[in-house]
Each structure stands twice: as structure tokens, then as C-alpha cells.
Amino acid sequence: MDTMQDMTAPERNGAPTPAGWERATLEKLAFAALNEQRAARRWKVALRLLWLALLAAVVWLVYRDVAPATAASTPHTALIEVRGEISSESEASAQSLVASLRSAFEDPGAQAVVLLINSPGGSPVQAGIVNDEILRLKALHNKPVYAVVEETCASAAYYIAVAADNIYVDKASLVGSIGVLMDGFGFTELMQKVGVERRLLTAGENKGFLDPFSAMSEAQRAHAQGMLDDIHQQFIATVQKGRGERLQPTPETFSGLVWSGQRAVALGLADDLGSLDQVARDVVKAEDIVDYTQRENVAQRLARRFGAGVGESAMRVLRSGALDLR
Structure with a gap:
């Protein structure tokens, strides 16, 4: 009995049995x-x-x-800024600038469109699209377009500016750079010195002619130069069409050089000295300025x-x- 009591005591005291544990x-x-x-x-x-x-x-x-600017009920000057590099990936892309231009031209209160430019240039393709659209919208809406240059209006930026009816600059602005470039590096001699072999497989003998690690033949160099010359001639034709008889060309006008704003006026690359407020007040006759620039x-x-x-x-x-x- 004592043994049985000892074995069942844990259960009576609430401790788990082996199975309960x-x-x-x-x-x-x-x-x-x-x-x-x-x-x-x-x-x-x-x-x-x-x-x-x-x-x-x-x-x-x-x-x-992203909503476009609300149409103003009173007469005003429509402003569109062209700032920084002109490329498909920047704020100064053709897509953004064209959308801004359409909003400005379609506003009945806009007496004129002013392009406020401060850009070193960029893509000739993007600039060409904007130039064409400015000419189309001017003819469609019968509104003048003026370009006002702040610091710089070079290369592709000037490509856009020549679509304007008049170009106004500061006397110290940088204007011009009517030229085209294609830059890169060549590492073929360095690779030979350090014993590196370039293994580039192509289908087409000229497929890799812009590869910086491969030598460029004279025929390939001539082909690249021909492309640049074609684009340069397109640029020159656009400038001549936009500036017309106002242009006073010299042998260096289309060489890629830039000029001060004061010199640009003398060469016919620009029309006069002026600022945004001055153009809005004295040229457009609408001091109210409404910004239509689409910004990120x-x-x-x-x-x-x-x-x-x-x-x-x-x-x-x-x-x-x-x-x-x-």
C-alpha cells in the first residue's frame, strides 16, 4: 500500500505522469x-x-x-524654360517641351510664347523635333515665338532657338557652337602594352566599328565623319532657314565656335539684347508671365x-x- 501511495502521489499533487509530460x-x-x-x-x-x-x-x-497650366483669362506672356542638357532622359526632352508648347499655344490668353534658354546643347534629334513643332504651332495658331538667352544657348539649344521669330541675348551670353561631335576613347595600344586581348564577335565586318577597344580603320573613320558632316549640314540649313537674311555668315560661323551675346547680334545669330521681363513688357506688351514648363x-x-x-x-x-x- 505504501508503494502504491508513493507511485500515485505525484498525480495527486498535480505533477504530470510520463504520458502527460x-x-x-x-x-x-x-x-x-x-x-x-x-x-x-x-x-x-x-x-x-x-x-x-x-x-x-x-x-x-x-x-x-502633371496637369497643364490653367488657361488665364487675361492676356499674358507664355513662358517655357529650356534648361540643361537636351536629351530624351532630361527635363529638356522633346516630349516635355512639345507638351509645354502645345499648352502655351492653345491658351487663348497667351499673346506670345517665350523660350527662356540656358542650355549647352545635346541631342540633335530632340532639338529637331522641338524645332519642327514650334514652326508647326506658329503657323497653326498665328502666335509669335521669342527666344531669350540667359547664360548659354549652344549647339542643340541654338537649333531650337532659330525656330523663334526673334532671339534676345545678354551681352555676355554664350551663343553658337553650330557643329556636331562624336566623342569616345581608344584603348588599343594600352591593351597591347598590358597584354590584354579583345575578343569581340560580330556578324557584319563593321558592326563594332565604334567599339573603344578595337582599332578603327580609315574606311570606318571616313564613314563616321560622313555621318557627322550630314548632320552638320542639316544644322546649317536649319540655322539659315530660321535666321534668313539677318544672318551675316563668316568662314567661322558654322565652325563650332561660340560668341558673346554682343558679338552674336553683330553676326546675325541673335537680334538684340534683352531679358525675359523686358521682352514681355516691351515686345509682347503683356507683362504678366505664366510658366507652362512641365517639370519633374x-x-x-x-x-x-x-x-x-x-x-x-x-x-x-x-x-x-x-x-x-x-
Whole structure:
């Protein structure tokens, strides 16, 4: 009896039997695993919601400021800024400038369009698109266009400026650079000295003729120079058409040199000295200036630079399954 009492005493005192201890341990493990699964699920849901919120915030910020300028009810001067490099990836892209131009020309209150230019140039293709659109819109809406140069109006920027009816500069502005360039580096001799072999496979004997690690033949050099000459002649023809009889060319006019604003007026590359306010007041006769320039805000720049990666990650999250809110 004493032995039986000793064996059953733990049960009477509430301590688990060997079988009860195993069951309790299994229950603890099961609850721990369940809690871990719930925590992982909550983190997964939170991460998905965070990505969705981030995507929504970026979309809202991007499209918040893209609405065109509201048509003014009173006469005004329409302003469009051409700043920085002219390229498809910059704010001074053809797409952005053309959209700004159309908004300005279509506003009945705009008495004239003024291009405020401060650019070293860029893509001749982008500049050509803008030049063509200015000429088309001028003829369609019968509104004058004036270019006002601040610091610099060179190369592709001048390509755009010659579409204007008149070009105004500061006496110290830099104007011109009517030329075309193609730059790069050649490392063939350096590679030979350090014992590096270039292994470039092409289909077509001239496919890699601009490769900086391969030698350029005279025929290839002549071909590249021919392309530059063609584009240069297009540039010259555009300048001659835009400036007409006002242009006083010299042997150096189309050599790629730049001139001060004062000298540019003497050469017929520009018409007179003037600032934005002065042109709006004395030429357009509408001192009120309304800016139609389409600009990227911070969110748009982030979206352009990182949007592809964010969008891909967000879509991956969305494709991973429906949101689980349990």
C-alpha cells in the first residue's frame, strides 16, 4: 500500500505522469509553431500593404502636378524654360517641351510664347523635333515665338532657338557652337602594352566599328565623319532657314565656335539684347508671365530612376497571392 501511495502521489499533487509530460510538451511545440506561423503571416501581410502604400504614394505624387497650366483669362506672356542638357532622359526632352508648347499655344490668353534658354546643347534629334513643332504651332495658331538667352544657348539649344521669330541675348551670353561631335576613347595600344586581348564577335565586318577597344580603320573613320558632316549640314540649313537674311555668315560661323551675346547680334545669330521681363513688357506688351514648363517633381525623378525596380517588386508581391488577412 505504501508503494502504491508513493507511485500515485505525484498525480495527486498535480505533477504530470510520463504520458502527460509528453502531451504537454507536444502542445507547447504545437502552439509555438502556430504562433510562429501567425507572426510570419502578419509580417507578410504588412510587407504587402507597405509595398502597395508606397506604390500608391508614388503614383499620387507623380500625377499630382502633371496637369497643364490653367488657361488665364487675361492676356499674358507664355513662358517655357529650356534648361540643361537636351536629351530624351532630361527635363529638356522633346516630349516635355512639345507638351509645354502645345499648352502655351492653345491658351487663348497667351499673346506670345517665350523660350527662356540656358542650355549647352545635346541631342540633335530632340532639338529637331522641338524645332519642327514650334514652326508647326506658329503657323497653326498665328502666335509669335521669342527666344531669350540667359547664360548659354549652344549647339542643340541654338537649333531650337532659330525656330523663334526673334532671339534676345545678354551681352555676355554664350551663343553658337553650330557643329556636331562624336566623342569616345581608344584603348588599343594600352591593351597591347598590358597584354590584354579583345575578343569581340560580330556578324557584319563593321558592326563594332565604334567599339573603344578595337582599332578603327580609315574606311570606318571616313564613314563616321560622313555621318557627322550630314548632320552638320542639316544644322546649317536649319540655322539659315530660321535666321534668313539677318544672318551675316563668316568662314567661322558654322565652325563650332561660340560668341558673346554682343558679338552674336553683330553676326546675325541673335537680334538684340534683352531679358525675359523686358521682352514681355516691351515686345509682347503683356507683362504678366505664366510658366507652362512641365517639370519633374521629386517623386517623378525617383519614379524615373527607380520606378522600374519598385514596380517590378510591387508586381512580384501582388503576383505572390491574394492578401491574407486572417
